[in-house]
Amino acid sequence: TKEPTTTETGSRERTCSICKYTQEETIPVHEHSIHDEAWKYDETDHWQECSCGERLNVATHTYGDWKVTKEATETEAGSRERDCTVCEYVQVEIIPEIGHEHGIHDETWKYDKTQHWQECSCGEKLNVANHTYGDWKVTKEATETEAGSRERGCAVCEYVQTEAIPATETGEPTDSTDPTDSSDSQGQQDPSGDTGSPQTGDSSNMMLWISLMLASCGGVLGMLLYRRKKAAA
Incomplete structure:
Protein backbone atom coordinates (compact mmCIF):
# COMPACT_ATOMS: atom_id res chain seq x y z
CA THR A 1 0.00 0.00 0.00
CA LYS A 2 3.08 2.24 0.33
CA GLU A 3 6.34 1.93 -1.49
CA PRO A 4 9.38 2.04 0.76
CA THR A 5 12.09 4.60 0.09
CA THR A 6 15.68 4.82 1.11
CA THR A 7 14.56 6.82 4.16
CA GLU A 8 11.06 5.49 4.97
CA THR A 9 9.51 2.07 5.29
CA GLY A 10 6.61 1.03 3.17
CA SER A 11 3.66 -1.27 3.72
CA ARG A 12 1.71 -3.99 2.02
CA GLU A 13 -1.38 -6.08 2.78
CA ARG A 14 -3.31 -9.10 1.65
CA THR A 15 -6.90 -10.27 2.26
CA CYS A 16 -8.18 -13.78 2.93
CA SER A 17 -10.43 -14.86 0.13
CA ILE A 18 -12.79 -16.71 2.49
CA CYS A 19 -13.16 -14.68 5.67
CA LYS A 20 -12.03 -11.34 4.33
CA TYR A 21 -9.25 -10.98 6.95
CA THR A 22 -6.65 -8.45 5.92
CA GLN A 23 -3.03 -9.03 6.81
CA GLU A 24 -0.71 -6.01 6.85
CA GLU A 25 3.08 -6.07 6.62
CA THR A 26 5.78 -3.43 6.84
CA ILE A 27 8.26 -3.16 3.99
CA PRO A 28 11.72 -2.26 5.23
CA VAL A 29 13.56 0.83 4.05
CA HIS A 30 14.75 0.25 0.48
CA GLU A 31 18.39 -0.62 -0.06
CA HIS A 32 19.58 -0.29 -3.67
CA SER A 33 20.99 -3.37 -5.31
CA ILE A 34 21.94 -4.25 -8.85
CA HIS A 35 19.39 -6.62 -10.23
CA ASP A 36 20.93 -6.66 -13.78
CA GLU A 37 24.64 -6.69 -14.50
CA ALA A 38 24.11 -5.17 -17.95
CA TRP A 39 25.27 -1.59 -18.31
CA LYS A 40 22.89 1.05 -19.56
CA TYR A 41 24.34 4.04 -21.42
CA ASP A 42 23.78 7.22 -23.37
CA GLU A 43 26.18 9.45 -25.35
CA THR A 44 28.10 10.60 -22.30
CA ASP A 45 27.64 8.15 -19.39
CA HIS A 46 27.03 4.54 -18.48
CA TRP A 47 25.37 3.02 -15.37
CA GLN A 48 23.68 0.02 -13.82
CA GLU A 49 20.14 -0.04 -12.49
CA CYS A 50 18.55 -1.02 -9.23
CA SER A 51 15.24 -2.88 -9.24
CA CYS A 52 13.62 0.40 -8.31
CA GLY A 53 14.96 2.03 -11.44
CA GLU A 54 17.59 4.06 -9.64
CA ARG A 55 20.87 4.52 -11.57
CA LEU A 56 23.89 3.06 -9.85
CA ASN A 57 27.62 3.36 -10.59
CA VAL A 58 27.08 6.25 -13.00
CA ALA A 59 30.31 7.26 -14.80
CA THR A 60 31.55 8.98 -17.95
CA HIS A 61 32.61 6.72 -20.79
CA THR A 62 36.18 5.50 -20.84
CA TYR A 63 37.36 5.16 -24.44
CA GLY A 64 39.97 3.10 -26.23
CA ASP A 65 41.85 4.23 -29.35
CA TRP A 66 40.20 5.62 -32.47
CA LYS A 67 39.79 3.24 -35.41
CA VAL A 68 39.30 4.64 -38.91
CA THR A 69 36.32 2.97 -40.57
CA LYS A 70 36.42 5.05 -43.76
CA GLU A 71 39.33 7.07 -45.08
CA ILE A 98 41.12 16.49 -46.70
CA GLY A 99 42.51 19.44 -48.62
CA HIS A 100 44.65 18.40 -51.58
CA GLU A 101 48.40 18.50 -51.09
CA HIS A 102 50.59 17.79 -54.09
CA GLY A 103 52.80 14.77 -53.68
CA ILE A 104 54.71 12.41 -55.94
CA HIS A 105 52.77 9.16 -56.22
CA ASP A 106 55.09 7.65 -58.85
CA GLU A 107 58.88 8.05 -58.85
CA THR A 108 59.00 7.46 -62.62
CA TRP A 109 60.00 10.53 -64.64
CA LYS A 110 57.75 11.60 -67.52
CA TYR A 111 59.36 13.49 -70.42
CA ASP A 112 59.04 15.11 -73.83
CA LYS A 113 61.69 16.42 -76.25
CA THR A 114 62.71 19.34 -74.04
CA GLN A 115 61.78 18.64 -70.40
CA HIS A 116 61.17 15.96 -67.76
CA TRP A 117 58.89 15.96 -64.70
CA GLN A 118 57.15 13.85 -62.06
CA GLU A 119 53.39 13.72 -61.50
CA CYS A 120 51.05 14.16 -58.55
CA SER A 121 48.03 11.86 -58.22
CA CYS A 122 45.91 14.77 -59.47
CA GLY A 123 47.99 14.96 -62.67
CA GLU A 124 49.86 18.14 -61.74
CA LYS A 125 53.45 18.28 -63.07
CA LEU A 126 56.09 18.52 -60.32
CA ASN A 127 59.87 19.11 -60.46
CA VAL A 128 59.73 20.28 -64.10
CA ALA A 129 63.20 20.87 -65.59
CA ASN A 130 65.05 20.88 -68.91
CA HIS A 131 66.97 17.76 -69.88
CA THR A 132 70.52 17.39 -68.58
CA TYR A 133 72.58 15.61 -71.21
CA GLY A 134 75.72 13.50 -71.05
CA ASP A 135 78.30 13.20 -73.85
CA TRP A 136 77.43 12.36 -77.45
CA LYS A 137 77.94 8.74 -78.53
CA VAL A 138 78.31 7.87 -82.21
CA THR A 139 75.91 5.07 -83.14
CA LYS A 140 76.73 5.05 -86.87
CA GLU A 141 79.82 6.47 -88.53
CA ALA A 142 79.22 8.84 -91.46
CA THR A 143 80.76 7.96 -94.85
CA GLU A 144 81.24 9.89 -98.11
CA THR A 145 77.88 8.61 -99.35
CA GLU A 146 75.81 7.97 -96.23
CA ALA A 147 74.95 10.08 -93.19
CA GLY A 148 75.74 8.75 -89.73
CA SER A 149 74.05 9.26 -86.36
CA ARG A 150 74.84 10.00 -82.74
CA GLU A 151 72.85 10.12 -79.50
CA ARG A 152 73.04 11.34 -75.91
CA GLY A 153 70.87 10.45 -72.94
CA CYS A 154 69.39 12.66 -70.23
CA ALA A 155 71.09 12.07 -66.88
CA VAL A 156 67.76 12.33 -65.01
CA CYS A 157 65.08 10.63 -67.13
CA GLU A 158 65.14 8.04 -69.92
CA TYR A 159 64.91 10.49 -72.82
CA VAL A 160 67.50 9.93 -75.58
CA GLN A 161 68.26 12.70 -78.07
CA THR A 162 69.26 11.49 -81.55
CA GLU A 163 71.06 13.59 -84.16
CA ALA A 164 72.15 12.90 -87.76
CA ILE A 165 75.81 13.27 -88.79
CA PRO A 166 76.08 14.60 -92.39
CA ALA A 167 77.93 12.53 -95.00
CA THR A 168 81.63 13.47 -95.21
CA GLU A 169 82.93 15.46 -98.24
CA THR A 170 85.67 14.01 -100.58
CA GLY A 171 89.09 15.44 -99.73
CA GLU A 172 90.57 15.31 -103.34
CA PRO A 173 88.70 15.48 -106.67
CA THR A 174 88.27 12.09 -108.23
CA ASP A 175 90.62 11.45 -111.28
CA SER A 176 88.44 10.19 -114.12
CA THR A 177 91.45 9.00 -116.21
CA ASP A 178 91.69 5.25 -116.51
CA PRO A 179 95.21 4.30 -115.37
CA THR A 180 95.06 1.32 -117.71
CA ASP A 181 94.49 3.57 -120.75
CA SER A 182 97.85 3.77 -122.70
CA SER A 183 96.58 6.35 -125.21
CA ASP A 184 98.36 9.72 -125.44
CA SER A 185 96.51 12.57 -123.69
CA GLN A 186 97.17 14.70 -126.82
CA GLY A 187 95.62 12.28 -129.29
CA GLN A 188 94.64 8.74 -130.15
CA GLN A 189 97.21 6.00 -130.54
CA ASP A 190 98.39 5.34 -134.08
CA PRO A 191 96.69 2.22 -135.45
CA SER A 192 100.08 0.92 -136.45
CA GLY A 193 101.14 0.97 -132.82
CA ASP A 194 103.64 3.83 -133.24
CA THR A 195 102.87 6.61 -130.79
CA GLY A 196 104.99 9.15 -132.71
CA SER A 197 107.21 9.79 -129.70
CA PRO A 198 109.93 7.76 -128.10
CA GLN A 199 108.82 5.40 -125.37
CA THR A 200 110.22 6.06 -121.95
CA GLY A 201 113.14 3.79 -121.23
CA ASP A 202 113.83 2.97 -124.97
CA SER A 203 117.41 4.44 -125.47
CA SER A 204 117.74 3.37 -129.14
CA ASN A 205 114.75 5.41 -130.24
CA MET A 206 116.00 8.36 -128.21
CA MET A 207 119.38 8.33 -130.01
CA LEU A 208 117.61 8.11 -133.35
CA TRP A 209 115.58 11.21 -132.60
CA ILE A 210 118.66 13.12 -131.48
CA SER A 211 120.50 12.17 -134.69
CA LEU A 212 117.59 13.30 -136.83
CA MET A 213 117.40 16.62 -134.99
CA LEU A 214 121.17 17.24 -135.45
CA ALA A 215 120.96 16.37 -139.13
CA SER A 216 118.07 18.75 -139.60
CA CYS A 217 119.92 21.53 -137.84
CA GLY A 218 123.03 20.88 -140.00
CA GLY A 219 120.96 21.02 -143.17
CA VAL A 220 119.34 24.32 -142.20
CA LEU A 221 122.73 25.79 -141.25
CA GLY A 222 124.30 24.66 -144.56
CA MET A 223 121.45 26.22 -146.53
CA LEU A 224 121.96 29.55 -144.80
CA LEU A 225 125.73 29.58 -145.50
CA TYR A 226 125.14 28.71 -149.16
CA ARG A 227 122.72 31.61 -149.60
CA ARG A 228 125.18 34.08 -148.04
CA LYS A 229 128.04 33.01 -150.34
CA LYS A 230 125.82 33.27 -153.38
CA ALA A 231 124.69 36.73 -152.38
CA ALA A 232 128.30 37.88 -151.85
CA ALA A 233 129.36 36.74 -155.36
Missing part, protein backbone atom coordinates in the same frame (compact mmCIF):
# COMPACT_ATOMS: atom_id res chain seq x y z
CA ALA A 72 38.62 10.69 -45.95
CA THR A 73 39.44 11.79 -49.49
CA GLU A 74 39.65 15.09 -51.33
CA THR A 75 35.98 14.78 -52.30
CA GLU A 76 34.40 12.63 -49.53
CA ALA A 77 34.40 12.74 -45.73
CA GLY A 78 35.57 9.71 -43.78
CA SER A 79 34.69 8.30 -40.37
CA ARG A 80 36.26 6.82 -37.27
CA GLU A 81 35.00 5.20 -34.06
CA ARG A 82 36.08 4.20 -30.57
CA ASP A 83 34.49 1.90 -27.98
CA CYS A 84 33.87 2.47 -24.30
CA THR A 85 35.95 -0.03 -22.35
CA VAL A 86 33.17 -0.48 -19.74
CA CYS A 87 29.89 -0.60 -21.64
CA GLU A 88 28.95 -1.27 -25.25
CA TYR A 89 28.68 2.34 -26.33
CA VAL A 90 30.49 3.18 -29.59
CA GLN A 91 31.35 6.78 -30.35
CA VAL A 92 31.38 7.65 -34.07
CA GLU A 93 33.03 10.76 -35.49
CA ILE A 94 33.13 12.24 -39.00
CA ILE A 95 36.54 12.91 -40.57
CA PRO A 96 36.31 16.02 -42.80
CA GLU A 97 37.39 15.98 -46.43
Whole structure:
Protein backbone atom coordinates (compact mmCIF):
# COMPACT_ATOMS: atom_id res chain seq x y z
CA THR A 1 0.00 0.00 0.00
CA LYS A 2 3.08 2.24 0.33
CA GLU A 3 6.34 1.93 -1.49
CA PRO A 4 9.38 2.04 0.76
CA THR A 5 12.09 4.60 0.09
CA THR A 6 15.68 4.82 1.11
CA THR A 7 14.56 6.82 4.16
CA GLU A 8 11.06 5.49 4.97
CA THR A 9 9.51 2.07 5.29
CA GLY A 10 6.61 1.03 3.17
CA SER A 11 3.66 -1.27 3.72
CA ARG A 12 1.71 -3.99 2.02
CA GLU A 13 -1.38 -6.08 2.78
CA ARG A 14 -3.31 -9.10 1.65
CA THR A 15 -6.90 -10.27 2.26
CA CYS A 16 -8.18 -13.78 2.93
CA SER A 17 -10.43 -14.86 0.13
CA ILE A 18 -12.79 -16.71 2.49
CA CYS A 19 -13.16 -14.68 5.67
CA LYS A 20 -12.03 -11.34 4.33
CA TYR A 21 -9.25 -10.98 6.95
CA THR A 22 -6.65 -8.45 5.92
CA GLN A 23 -3.03 -9.03 6.81
CA GLU A 24 -0.71 -6.01 6.85
CA GLU A 25 3.08 -6.07 6.62
CA THR A 26 5.78 -3.43 6.84
CA ILE A 27 8.26 -3.16 3.99
CA PRO A 28 11.72 -2.26 5.23
CA VAL A 29 13.56 0.83 4.05
CA HIS A 30 14.75 0.25 0.48
CA GLU A 31 18.39 -0.62 -0.06
CA HIS A 32 19.58 -0.29 -3.67
CA SER A 33 20.99 -3.37 -5.31
CA ILE A 34 21.94 -4.25 -8.85
CA HIS A 35 19.39 -6.62 -10.23
CA ASP A 36 20.93 -6.66 -13.78
CA GLU A 37 24.64 -6.69 -14.50
CA ALA A 38 24.11 -5.17 -17.95
CA TRP A 39 25.27 -1.59 -18.31
CA LYS A 40 22.89 1.05 -19.56
CA TYR A 41 24.34 4.04 -21.42
CA ASP A 42 23.78 7.22 -23.37
CA GLU A 43 26.18 9.45 -25.35
CA THR A 44 28.10 10.60 -22.30
CA ASP A 45 27.64 8.15 -19.39
CA HIS A 46 27.03 4.54 -18.48
CA TRP A 47 25.37 3.02 -15.37
CA GLN A 48 23.68 0.02 -13.82
CA GLU A 49 20.14 -0.04 -12.49
CA CYS A 50 18.55 -1.02 -9.23
CA SER A 51 15.24 -2.88 -9.24
CA CYS A 52 13.62 0.40 -8.31
CA GLY A 53 14.96 2.03 -11.44
CA GLU A 54 17.59 4.06 -9.64
CA ARG A 55 20.87 4.52 -11.57
CA LEU A 56 23.89 3.06 -9.85
CA ASN A 57 27.62 3.36 -10.59
CA VAL A 58 27.08 6.25 -13.00
CA ALA A 59 30.31 7.26 -14.80
CA THR A 60 31.55 8.98 -17.95
CA HIS A 61 32.61 6.72 -20.79
CA THR A 62 36.18 5.50 -20.84
CA TYR A 63 37.36 5.16 -24.44
CA GLY A 64 39.97 3.10 -26.23
CA ASP A 65 41.85 4.23 -29.35
CA TRP A 66 40.20 5.62 -32.47
CA LYS A 67 39.79 3.24 -35.41
CA VAL A 68 39.30 4.64 -38.91
CA THR A 69 36.32 2.97 -40.57
CA LYS A 70 36.42 5.05 -43.76
CA GLU A 71 39.33 7.07 -45.08
CA ALA A 72 38.62 10.69 -45.95
CA THR A 73 39.44 11.79 -49.49
CA GLU A 74 39.65 15.09 -51.33
CA THR A 75 35.98 14.78 -52.30
CA GLU A 76 34.40 12.63 -49.53
CA ALA A 77 34.40 12.74 -45.73
CA GLY A 78 35.57 9.71 -43.78
CA SER A 79 34.69 8.30 -40.37
CA ARG A 80 36.26 6.82 -37.27
CA GLU A 81 35.00 5.20 -34.06
CA ARG A 82 36.08 4.20 -30.57
CA ASP A 83 34.49 1.90 -27.98
CA CYS A 84 33.87 2.47 -24.30
CA THR A 85 35.95 -0.03 -22.35
CA VAL A 86 33.17 -0.48 -19.74
CA CYS A 87 29.89 -0.60 -21.64
CA GLU A 88 28.95 -1.27 -25.25
CA TYR A 89 28.68 2.34 -26.33
CA VAL A 90 30.49 3.18 -29.59
CA GLN A 91 31.35 6.78 -30.35
CA VAL A 92 31.38 7.65 -34.07
CA GLU A 93 33.03 10.76 -35.49
CA ILE A 94 33.13 12.24 -39.00
CA ILE A 95 36.54 12.91 -40.57
CA PRO A 96 36.31 16.02 -42.80
CA GLU A 97 37.39 15.98 -46.43
CA ILE A 98 41.12 16.49 -46.70
CA GLY A 99 42.51 19.44 -48.62
CA HIS A 100 44.65 18.40 -51.58
CA GLU A 101 48.40 18.50 -51.09
CA HIS A 102 50.59 17.79 -54.09
CA GLY A 103 52.80 14.77 -53.68
CA ILE A 104 54.71 12.41 -55.94
CA HIS A 105 52.77 9.16 -56.22
CA ASP A 106 55.09 7.65 -58.85
CA GLU A 107 58.88 8.05 -58.85
CA THR A 108 59.00 7.46 -62.62
CA TRP A 109 60.00 10.53 -64.64
CA LYS A 110 57.75 11.60 -67.52
CA TYR A 111 59.36 13.49 -70.42
CA ASP A 112 59.04 15.11 -73.83
CA LYS A 113 61.69 16.42 -76.25
CA THR A 114 62.71 19.34 -74.04
CA GLN A 115 61.78 18.64 -70.40
CA HIS A 116 61.17 15.96 -67.76
CA TRP A 117 58.89 15.96 -64.70
CA GLN A 118 57.15 13.85 -62.06
CA GLU A 119 53.39 13.72 -61.50
CA CYS A 120 51.05 14.16 -58.55
CA SER A 121 48.03 11.86 -58.22
CA CYS A 122 45.91 14.77 -59.47
CA GLY A 123 47.99 14.96 -62.67
CA GLU A 124 49.86 18.14 -61.74
CA LYS A 125 53.45 18.28 -63.07
CA LEU A 126 56.09 18.52 -60.32
CA ASN A 127 59.87 19.11 -60.46
CA VAL A 128 59.73 20.28 -64.10
CA ALA A 129 63.20 20.87 -65.59
CA ASN A 130 65.05 20.88 -68.91
CA HIS A 131 66.97 17.76 -69.88
CA THR A 132 70.52 17.39 -68.58
CA TYR A 133 72.58 15.61 -71.21
CA GLY A 134 75.72 13.50 -71.05
CA ASP A 135 78.30 13.20 -73.85
CA TRP A 136 77.43 12.36 -77.45
CA LYS A 137 77.94 8.74 -78.53
CA VAL A 138 78.31 7.87 -82.21
CA THR A 139 75.91 5.07 -83.14
CA LYS A 140 76.73 5.05 -86.87
CA GLU A 141 79.82 6.47 -88.53
CA ALA A 142 79.22 8.84 -91.46
CA THR A 143 80.76 7.96 -94.85
CA GLU A 144 81.24 9.89 -98.11
CA THR A 145 77.88 8.61 -99.35
CA GLU A 146 75.81 7.97 -96.23
CA ALA A 147 74.95 10.08 -93.19
CA GLY A 148 75.74 8.75 -89.73
CA SER A 149 74.05 9.26 -86.36
CA ARG A 150 74.84 10.00 -82.74
CA GLU A 151 72.85 10.12 -79.50
CA ARG A 152 73.04 11.34 -75.91
CA GLY A 153 70.87 10.45 -72.94
CA CYS A 154 69.39 12.66 -70.23
CA ALA A 155 71.09 12.07 -66.88
CA VAL A 156 67.76 12.33 -65.01
CA CYS A 157 65.08 10.63 -67.13
CA GLU A 158 65.14 8.04 -69.92
CA TYR A 159 64.91 10.49 -72.82
CA VAL A 160 67.50 9.93 -75.58
CA GLN A 161 68.26 12.70 -78.07
CA THR A 162 69.26 11.49 -81.55
CA GLU A 163 71.06 13.59 -84.16
CA ALA A 164 72.15 12.90 -87.76
CA ILE A 165 75.81 13.27 -88.79
CA PRO A 166 76.08 14.60 -92.39
CA ALA A 167 77.93 12.53 -95.00
CA THR A 168 81.63 13.47 -95.21
CA GLU A 169 82.93 15.46 -98.24
CA THR A 170 85.67 14.01 -100.58
CA GLY A 171 89.09 15.44 -99.73
CA GLU A 172 90.57 15.31 -103.34
CA PRO A 173 88.70 15.48 -106.67
CA THR A 174 88.27 12.09 -108.23
CA ASP A 175 90.62 11.45 -111.28
CA SER A 176 88.44 10.19 -114.12
CA THR A 177 91.45 9.00 -116.21
CA ASP A 178 91.69 5.25 -116.51
CA PRO A 179 95.21 4.30 -115.37
CA THR A 180 95.06 1.32 -117.71
CA ASP A 181 94.49 3.57 -120.75
CA SER A 182 97.85 3.77 -122.70
CA SER A 183 96.58 6.35 -125.21
CA ASP A 184 98.36 9.72 -125.44
CA SER A 185 96.51 12.57 -123.69
CA GLN A 186 97.17 14.70 -126.82
CA GLY A 187 95.62 12.28 -129.29
CA GLN A 188 94.64 8.74 -130.15
CA GLN A 189 97.21 6.00 -130.54
CA ASP A 190 98.39 5.34 -134.08
CA PRO A 191 96.69 2.22 -135.45
CA SER A 192 100.08 0.92 -136.45
CA GLY A 193 101.14 0.97 -132.82
CA ASP A 194 103.64 3.83 -133.24
CA THR A 195 102.87 6.61 -130.79
CA GLY A 196 104.99 9.15 -132.71
CA SER A 197 107.21 9.79 -129.70
CA PRO A 198 109.93 7.76 -128.10
CA GLN A 199 108.82 5.40 -125.37
CA THR A 200 110.22 6.06 -121.95
CA GLY A 201 113.14 3.79 -121.23
CA ASP A 202 113.83 2.97 -124.97
CA SER A 203 117.41 4.44 -125.47
CA SER A 204 117.74 3.37 -129.14
CA ASN A 205 114.75 5.41 -130.24
CA MET A 206 116.00 8.36 -128.21
CA MET A 207 119.38 8.33 -130.01
CA LEU A 208 117.61 8.11 -133.35
CA TRP A 209 115.58 11.21 -132.60
CA ILE A 210 118.66 13.12 -131.48
CA SER A 211 120.50 12.17 -134.69
CA LEU A 212 117.59 13.30 -136.83
CA MET A 213 117.40 16.62 -134.99
CA LEU A 214 121.17 17.24 -135.45
CA ALA A 215 120.96 16.37 -139.13
CA SER A 216 118.07 18.75 -139.60
CA CYS A 217 119.92 21.53 -137.84
CA GLY A 218 123.03 20.88 -140.00
CA GLY A 219 120.96 21.02 -143.17
CA VAL A 220 119.34 24.32 -142.20
CA LEU A 221 122.73 25.79 -141.25
CA GLY A 222 124.30 24.66 -144.56
CA MET A 223 121.45 26.22 -146.53
CA LEU A 224 121.96 29.55 -144.80
CA LEU A 225 125.73 29.58 -145.50
CA TYR A 226 125.14 28.71 -149.16
CA ARG A 227 122.72 31.61 -149.60
CA ARG A 228 125.18 34.08 -148.04
CA LYS A 229 128.04 33.01 -150.34
CA LYS A 230 125.82 33.27 -153.38
CA ALA A 231 124.69 36.73 -152.38
CA ALA A 232 128.30 37.88 -151.85
CA ALA A 233 129.36 36.74 -155.36
